[in-house]
Amino acid sequence: xxxxxxxxxxxxxxxxxxxxxxxxxxxxxxxxxxxxxxxxxxxxxxxxxxxxxxxxxxxxxxxxxxxxxxxxxxxxxxxxxxxxxxxxxxxxxxxxxxxxxxxxxxxxxxxxxxxxxxxxxxxxxxxxxxxxxxxxxxxxxxxxxxxxxxxxxxxxxxxxxxxxxxxxxxxxxxxxxxxxxxxxxxxxxxxxxxxxxxxxxxxxxxxxxxxxxxxxxxxxxxxxxxxxxxxxxxxxxxxxxxxxxxxxxxxxxxxxxxxxxxxxxxxxxxxxxxxxxxxxxxxxxxxxxxxxxxxxxxxxxxxxxxxxxxxxxxxxxxxxxxxxxxxxxxxxxxxxxxxxxxxxxxxxxxxxxxxxxxxxxxxxxxxxxxxxxxxxxxxxxxxxxxxxxxxxxxxxxxxxxxxxxxxxxxxxxxxxxxxxxxxxxxxxxxxxxxxxxxxxxxxxxxxxxxxxxxxxxxxxxxxxxxxxxxxxxxxxxxxxxxxxxxxxxxxxxxxxxxxxxxxxxxxxxxxxxxxxxxxxxxxxxxxxxxxxxxxxxxxxxxxxxxxxxxxxxxxxxxxxxxxxxxxxxxxxxxxxxxxxxxxxxxxxxxxxxxxxxxxxxxxxxxxxxxxxxxxxxxxxxxxxxxxxxxxxxxxxxxxxxxxxxxxxxxxxxxxxxxxxxxxxxxxxxxxxxxxx
Numbered sequence: 001x002x003x004x005x006x007x008x009x010x011x012x013x014x015x016x017x018x019x020x021x022x023x024x025x026x027x028x029x030x031x032x033x034x035x036x037x038x039x040x041x042x043x044x045x046x047x048x049x050x051x052x053x054x055x056x057x058x059x060x061x062x063x064x065x066x067x068x069x070x071x072x073x074x075x076x077x078x079x080x081x082x083x084x085x086x087x088x089x090x091x092x093x094x095x096x097x098x099x100x101x102x103x104x105x106x107x108x109x110x111x112x113x114x115x116x117x118x119x120x121x122x123x124x125x126x127x128x129x130x131x132x133x134x135x136x137x138x139x140x141x142x143x144x145x146x147x148x149x150x151x152x153x154x155x156x157x158x159x160x161x162x163x164x165x166x167x168x169x170x171x172x173x174x175x176x177x178x179x180x181x182x183x184x185x186x187x188x189x190x191x192x193x194x195x196x197x198x199x200x201x202x203x204x205x206x207x208x209x210x211x212x213x214x215x216x217x218x219x220x221x222x223x224x225x226x227x228x229x230x231x232x233x234x235x236x237x238x239x240x241x242x243x244x245x246x247x248x249x250x251x252x253x254x255x256x257x258x259x260x261x262x263x264x265x266x267x268x269x270x271x272x273x274x275x276x277x278x279x280x281x282x283x284x285x286x287x288x289x290x291x292x293x294x295x296x297x298x299x300x301x302x303x304x305x306x307x308x309x310x311x312x313x314x315x316x317x318x319x320x321x322x323x324x325x326x327x328x329x330x331x332x333x334x335x336x337x338x339x340x341x342x343x344x345x346x347x348x349x350x351x352x353x354x355x356x357x358x359x360x361x362x363x364x365x366x367x368x369x370x371x372x373x374x375x376x377x378x379x380x381x382x383x384x385x386x387x388x389x390x391x392x393x394x395x396x397x398x399x400x401x402x403x404x405x406x407x408x409x410x411x412x413x414x415x416x417x418x419x420x421x422x423x424x425x426x427x428x429x430x431x432x433x434x435x436x437x438x439x440x441x442x443x444x445x446x447x448x449x450x451x452x453x454x455x456x457x458x459x460x461x462x463x464x465x466x467x468x469x470x471x472x473x474x475x476x477x478x479x480x481x482x483x484x485x486x487x488x489x490x491x492x493x494x495x496x497x498x499x500x501x502x503x504x505x506x507x508x509x510x511x512x513x514x515x516x517x518x519x520x521x522x523x524x525x526x527x528x529x530x531x532x533x534x535x536x537x538x539x540x541x542x543x544x545x546x547x548x549x550x551x552x553x554x555x556x557x558x559x560x561x562x563x564x565x566x567x568x569x570x571x572x573x574x575x576x577x578x579x580x581x582x583x584x585x586x587x588x589x590x591x592x593x594x595x596x597x598x599x600x601x602x603x604x605x606x607x608x609x610x611x612x613x614x615x616x617x618x619x620x621x622x623x624x625x626x627x628x629x630x631x632x633x634x635x636x637x638x639x640x641x642x643x644x645x646x647x648x649x650x651x652x653x654x655x656x657x658x659x660x661x662x663x664x665x666x667x668x669x670x671x672x673x674x675x676x
Contacts, residue, residue, distance in 0.1 A: 022059045023074050026052050026081060027188065034191070046092055052085050053122075065127045067169040070179050077188050083127035084196045090119035091136060097522075098143075110521070116140075117518045124514060131163035131256045132197050137514055138263065144523050149267055149492060155514075156264035157280065163198045163257035170194050171251055199255030204248050250614060258284075258616040265627065266412065269295045270490050278607070281627055284618065285611040288604045288631040294467055295489070297450060297600075314436075316453050316468045316480035317387055317594035323440060323477045324379055331371060333442050335572050338405050338531040342569040346554055348405075355402035357544055357557035370560075371573040372401060376537055380477070383592060384436050384539055387479060392435060395541040400434070400557050408491070408530045413449045415624035416487035418458055418639065419538055422556055423548040431458050431639060434482035434538030444532035445472030449491035453478075454603055456485040458636045463604050468597040472532070478597070482538060485635055487624065604631055 029052045036045035056078075063079035071077050093116045100109045123133040138155040141147035147155075170193040174186055194200040261280045268277035274292045281289065324332065336342055346354070361368075361377060368374035376399055385393040421432045439451060450471045456464040464485075470478050480486065544557045552558055561567040563574055607627075618627070628634050 019059070019061070019075060022055060022061060023078050026055055026078065027074055029055070030081060030085065043092060046089075049085050049089050049092075053082070053089065056082055064125065066129065067166060070173060070176065071185055071189065072180070073182065074185060074188060077185065077192060079126040080192045080197070081188075083123045083125075083130045083133065084192055086119045086123040086126065087130060087133045087136065087196075090116050090123065090133070093119065094136070094140065113522050116522065121515070121518050127197070129162040129166060130197055131159045131166060131254075131260065132199070134159035134162065134514075135256055135260055135263075137517075138260070140522060141517065142263075142267075146520070146522060147517055149271065153264050153267040153273075156260045156267065160257045160260035160264060160280070163254045163260060166193055167198045167200050167251075167254050167257070170198075170200075194251070198257065201252045203250050203252050253612060253614045253616045255617075255619065259619045259622065261616065262618055262622060262627075266490060266624075269626070270492055272296055281607060282609045283612050283616055284609060284627070285615040285629055286607050286609050286627050287629050288463075289607055289627045291600075291602050291605045293600050294452065294469065294603060297469060297471070297489075314387065314481045316470070316478060316484075316597045318470055318597050319383055319477045319479070319592050319594055321473065321476055323383070323475055323592065324375060328371070328375055328379065329442075329475050332375060332535065333533065335371065335569060336403050336405065336442070336533055336535070338407075338533070340569065341572075342403075343405065345567055345569055351554060353556060354554045355400050355557055356560050357398060357400045357540075357551075358560070359398045359543065360396065368577060369574070370570075370577050371575075372560075374577070375535075376401060380438055380440065380537055381539070383477070383594070384438065384479060386594065387436065396435060396539045398540050398543055400538045400540065400544065401536065403533070403535050405531045405533045408444050408447050408532050411449060411491050411532065412622065413490040413624055413626075414488035416452075416454070416485055416626070416635065418485055418635070419482050420639065421544055421547075423544070425639060427547070427549065429640070432542075435541050436539045437480055437482045437486075438537045438539075439478045440535040440537075441472040441474060441476050441478075442533040442535055443474055444530050445474045445476070447491065447530065448472050448532040449489040451478055451488055452486060453480045453597070454485040456632055456635065457483045458639060460632045460636075463632055465601055465603070467600045467603040469600050470597050472534075479594070487626075490624075 029048050033044050033048035033052075036048065037043070061078065061082070063082075065071075065077070065079035065083065069076075093112055097109060097112045097116060100106060100112070120133060120137055123130055124137075127133075134155055138152050138159060141155070142149070142152045170189050173180055173189050180186060180189075190202075261283065265277040265280040268274070268280065269290075269292075272292065272295060274295070277289075323329075334340065343349070356372075358373065358376075360381075361373075368377060381396070381399075384396075418431075419433055419437050424430050424432055450469055452470075453468040454464045455466045455468075468480070545551045548557065553561055561570050563570045625635070625638070630637075
């Protein structure tokens with residue numbers, strides 16, 4: 001066999017990588033990806049991103065981008081492009097990863113774990129100041145509890161500082177016509193560094209470059225002696241309007257920086273680093289935050305027993321244990337266990353708020369038709385009636401119930417809000433509430449966040465003086481008047497009090513070392529995923545569906561679904577009922593004495609802030625209203641805010657009481673649902 005000849009020098013030159021051509025193809029690929037991000041497919045063409053990474057791997061391109069030297073060409077920006085692409089790929093893979101069961105023998109999940117960590121490391125290697133990828137790393141470490149909260153907080157702080165630095169530097173480059181003369185380079189500085197890495201947008205309608213181009217063209221074509229039509233007042237009015245339009249054009253604040261500072265402030269507050277939290281908050285436009293005493297859970301127990309029932313002064317009350325008989329409790333926990341059919345069949349992860357409404361039975365002696373009716377009418381309602389006058393108790397005609405589950409993994413809690421009938425709020429601008437609301441803690445109570453109830457109603461014109469603070473425990477129940485502001489405090493997940501206290505002394509400005517963290521699996525093996533399961537009921541003195549324009553399945557105050565295979569959970573709750581047999585003796589109503597709920601005062605602390613221009617804005621999906629502007633008025637105003645997903649004409653929209661949250665923080669029926 002003839003010996004294979006070695007390549008000639010000419011062939012070697014032919015195989016040399018043309019970096020300019022690689023750069024051209026990579027940026028063209030990312031342009032195609034951006035064009036594929038349409039409303040019907042906001043995530044875009046994922047394959048385009050994979051093709052870009054493969055192209056750069058084949059070219060053996062390596063590089064690292066910083067903001068010290070001005071980029072003169074697209075080749076200088078190529079590491080930033082690679083970092084952004086790797087970040088987007090990691091984010092998409094993470095979404096797939098989080099939807100998979102967390103078991104040690106899931107090979108597909110393990111492969112995704114490896115790929116995610118590779119993409120995150122690539123993104124950091126190519127651009128160490130990529131604030132977006134640092135935010136993703138911090139979110140991942142917090143949710144999986146694979147880093148101490150102190151390290152996660154530092155990472156958020158560093159991400160915020162990087163986002164701020166990159167935004168300022170990129171904007172300087174866009175205004176620099178002397179050293180950066182390539183318009184294509186400026187365009188990609190805007191796309192990569194502002195839009196992608198920091199989440200900054202040009203505000204004011206038309207694209208900035210297009211706006212300037214149109215302005216130049218208008219100036220070039222205008223006649224110098226043409227006079228505008230109209231009188232002087234109209235001309236002045238028109239000029240003022242033009243000036244306003246010009247003033248409205250600006251670069252927005254950084255979404256990435258806002259998110260990072262908000263998360264840092266929340267974590268710092270969780271382990272009582274309140275001065276450092278204040279430092280993160282001072283660049284927002286805020287006036288108040290929950291007082292450090294509330295974060296500490298510095299409760300003041302009252303030695304005075306609950307006073308006799310006073311219909312003019314109802315306060316929260318606690319039923320501390322054994323609210324449900326054991327058989328009913330175990331059965332309810334099974335129906336709504338985190339792996340039960342209910343969550344999938346009701347599309348809990350994808351759906352907005354929803355709940356179920358039922359009328360009270362016509363007779364106290366009526367046999368319950370299902371487990372839920374049995375528990376509410378036989379066990380919970382009598383405890384509610386203990387706290388009401390006879391007239392108030394007799395006025396209850398129906399109840400709305402909903403249920404929530406969420407993993408106990410450094411949970412962010414639930415935002416402060418009022419329980420209200422959203423359909424009436426939307427239709428007539430009228431604020432109505434249940435007469436009483438209840439929270440039955442089923443599982444995960446000991447490690448979950450405390451429920452707080454503030455002495456504040458929608459009509460309050462002054463700050464509340466006290467806050468009731470109740471830590472959850474299994475099979476206990478909290479009752480409170482339905483018109484009071486309430487929410488859930490964040491919790492550190494599985495960290496115990498000692499570990500939390502040892503987080504202390506946050507260090508700002510020092511970048512955490514992520515390389516060692518990325519060498520290990522994201523989810524540590526051997527951990528059992530615990531869930532916080534709560535069952536909520538609102539008791540109404542009118543039939544809510546009577547004033548609703550429409551009542552839909554898995555909507556606010558919707559009907560119970562039919563007992564069909566698509567709703568097997570309904571079959572579960574109906575099993576043993578409606579079969580002609582008498583209920584067991586355990587259904588006999590019991591009288592349990594309530595206890596006072598610990599109180600905290602003061603509730604709010606004033607903040608003196610120096611907001612950026614434009615000010616940072618809290619991420620809507622995370623704003624739990626623990627840090628606010630214009631309290632208490634802001635809580636009343638929030639009732640009438642429109643949801644971002646509403647139609648412009650408002651026909652299909654709804655007013656919302658609190659924000660929809662991607663991290664298992666679903667709203668619930670009539671706008672009052674929460675994981676309390």
